[in-house]
Amino acid sequence: MEEIKLMKGNEAIAHAAIRYGTDGYFGYPITPQSEIMETLMAEMPWKTTGMVVLQAESEVAAINMVYGGAASGKRVMTSSSSPGISLKLEGISYMAGAELPCVIVNVMRGGPGLGTIQPSQADYFQTVKGGGHGDYRLITLAPYSVQEMADFVALGFDLAFAYSNPAMILADGIIGQMMEKVILPPFRQRKTEAEIRHESPWAVQGKLKDKKVNVITSLELDPALMEKNNNRFQAKYRQIEETEVRYEEYNCQDAEYLLIAFGSSARICMKAVELAREDGIRLGLLRPITLWPFPKKIIETYSTQVKGMLSVELNAGQMVEDVRLAVNGKVKVEHFGRLGGIVFTPDEIITALKEKLL
Amino acid sequence: MKQEIIIAGFGGQGVLSMGKILAYSGLMEGMEVSWMPSYGPEQRGGTANVTIILSDNPISSPILNEYDVAIILNQPSLDKFESKVKPGGFLIYDGYGIHGAIRRKDIHVYRVDAMDAATEMKNEKAFNMLILGGLLKVIPMVKLENVLKGLKKSLPERHHKLIPMNEVAIKKGMEIIREV
C-alpha cells in the first residue's frame, strides 16, 4: 500500500516533480510558493535521480533556464507567484512560439502590482487569454487539493510533451499553503538521451550524421511562413480544445442552480453546496479542472437544466466571461468574488447566490 | 466525528506547530485532516492562526465561517474569534494573554495557565504542548499514543529526544485545565 503523507500543496509539487523524473527545476523565492524550491533543496534530488535544482537570480533568468533545458528535450519546470509570473511571460511566449514543453506553477496571490501575498485567482485572464504577446495558449490545470498538486505535475508534463506546448499549474495561496493527505506518485526513471532523441526528435541534442540540424527558435521574419507557423499552432490549440477538456461535477444531477468554481474556490463552494442543500436549495458545483481548454460544452449543456449559474472566483469577475460565452445568453450568469487576498466563506457564497439568482 | 478548530495567537507561540501535531495525530487515527495557516511577512511576532479540520469524511472547504473549538492565546485573537465559536462549542484560552472578559454564555469556556506552567517547567517551548494537553482533556479527539506518533512524524529526527518532554507537558496540560 502506498504511504499516506501529510504535506503542503507546495511540498507535494516538489516531491511529485522528483518522482516524475523531472530533469530540472529553476526558481526564485516569492511568497506563497517558496516551499517548492525549499523542499527540492532539502531533498537534494541531484544525489538520487540526478535532477538539477537551481536558485536563479531572477524569475526572468529562471524561465530562460527552463527555455534552455526544454530546448534539449528535458523535463524542466519553474514555479512562482503572480508578480514573478508576470516577469516570466516573455519567456513563456517564446516557449509557446518555439513549441517547447515545460511545466510552470503559479501559486497565485492578490494583485495588481505587488498586491498582497494572500490567496487570489486574479491571474485567470493572464493565464488563459495569453498573458504574454502573440497568439498563443497555455494548457492550464487548476488543482483543488494537495493530491491534485502532486498529480498535475505528471499530467502537466504529459500534456506539455504531447502537444509541445508549455503547461501551467494554476494554484493559489490556499492550495499551496494548506496541508492535507496525499499519496505521492511512484518514482519514474528520468529519460535517457536515446529516449529523448526518439521521443523528441526536434530537441537539440547534437546533430547526428544522418540527421538534419535542429534549431529552436520562435523567430520567422517571412510573414508567409510565420502565418503558416501560427496556423499550425492554432490547429494544435483546436485539437487540445477537442480532446483535453477536464472537469468535475458535484451534486449537479438534480441541480436547479449551479456554482462554477475552480481551485480553492471550488473547495469552499463544495461546503456551500452542502449548506445550501441542508437549506433545501438544489445547488450543484461544476469545477473546471482545465481552465484552458475551458469546459464550455458541459456548461452549455447545463444551461438548459438550471435556472442560474454563479461563477465564484477570488477575483473581480474573469472566468465568468467564459461561462457567459459558453451559455450564450441561455441562462442568467452572475459572478461572486472577493478581492485583495480576502477569501470568501461558504455562507457568503450562499448569501450571494440568494441575492443574485434566487 | 468532525472537529473544526482554530488556534490563534502570536507568532512564536507555536500556534502553527501545535496545529501540525494535531493534524498528524488525526492522520494517525486514520481521519481526514486539513491544516490551513494564515501566512504573513512577519517572521517573528505578529499574529498567527491555523484552521485544522479532523473528520471521518472527506473535507470540503479548508476555510470556515465558524468553529467547534477556538484556542485563543492572545487578546487580538479573542476579539476576532470569540463570536465565531458555534453555539455549544468550546473556547480554550491561556489566562496570561487575555486581558478582557469572555462574553459568550452559550459556549463552554476553559482556561489553561500554560504560560505559568511553562515558566515553572523552565521550558518556554512546552507552552503549546500544555495547551494541546488541555484541549485533549476537554475533547479527547485523538488518543495520546497517536499524538506521540504524530509528534514523531512532524518533528525532524534530531528533535525526537524532545518527545518525552512533550509528553510530560501534554499530561501537565490535562491536569491544569479548568472550566470557567
Place this chain on the structure above:
Amino acid sequence: MELTEIIKPENRVYGKPRLMNDNPMHYCPGCSHGVIHKLIAEVIEDMGMEEQTIGVSPVGCAVFAYNYIDIDWVEAAHGRAPAVATALKRLNREKMIFTYQGDGDLAAIGTAETIHAANRGENIVIVFVNNAIYGMTGGQMAPTTLEGMPSSTCPYGRDVALNGYPLKIADLLAQLEGTCLVTRQSVQTAAAVRKAKKMLRKAFENSMEGKGASVVEFVSTCSSGWKMTPDQSNKWMEANMFPFYPLGNLKNVE
C-alpha cells in the same frame, strides 16, 4: 536626584528622529533595518532636506520603508529601484534621491539596474542592506549568502559547487567610473552607528554635489533567517560576515 528631574525636554540627548513616525515597524525584533532607517531619517533631517527627498523602496523586508520615514516615496518593482531613481533624479535635478535595497533586490534580480545606474554615474544614493539572506520570503539563499552558511534553499549550507560564490557586489561597483563613494558600514554597536551616519551623510551630500553614484552597504543581520537571537546575530556577523565583507571605504573620491 530624582528621575523626574533628569527627564526634561532640555536634558534630552537622544531619541527617535522626528522624521521617523509612530507607525510600529513590521521588522522582527533586533532587525538592522530599524537602525538604518533611523540614520537615514537623521541625515535627511540634519541636512534640512526633508522637503526635497524622495526615497525608492525595494521588494524585500524593506518594502514598507515608506510607512516609517515621513518623506515622499516610490515603491519599485523587485530589483528595479535604481532605474526608478534614475528617472526621478534626471527629471528632478534639485531633489535628493536614494534607493533602499536588500541583497536579493540589489545583487540578484536587480544586478543589471544596479550596475548600470552606478556606471552611468547617476547622482543618487544607493543604500544596500546586506544580511546574506532573503528575510521577507522566509530565509532563502541570497547572492551574498556566505559559503557554508545555511538558508532555507541551501539547508545544508551554501555549496559553491552548486550555488556559486557569494557576490561582493560593492567591490564590483567600486570598479565603475560612475561611482564616487562605495563604503561598507555596520550598525551593531553605538560606535559603528556613529561612523555609519557620517558616511551616509557624505553619500547624500555627494548626490547633491553631482559627483556620481554613492553606495553605502550595511553589513547587517537577520536574526529570524539566521535562527539566532539578535545579540548572537551581531556576534555571528562580526565573526563571519566581516572577514568576507570587510568594513571601510572601498572608494571615496573627494
Place this chain on the structure above:
Amino acid sequence: MAKIKGAVTVNTERCKGCDLCVVACPSDVLELHPREVNNRGYHYVYMKNPDQCIGCANCGLVCPDGCLTIYKAKLN
C-alpha cells in the same frame, strides 16, 4: 566635581524586546521585563538600575525601533 546622571524612557508599545540595548549598555542599567508583555506580546525593556545610568545613549543608538529616549543632566 559635577556628576553626570542619565535616564532612559521607553515607549513600551514600540519595544520588541530584542535585548540589543541591554547588551549595548555599559552600566547594566536595562533589563527586559521578565513577566510583563505589551499588547503585541513582547517583553519590553525597563530601567532595572536607574541610578547607574550615565546617559551615554548607546542603548538608543542601537535600538532598531526608536523606542528609547535618553536624558542627561549634570548633578552638582
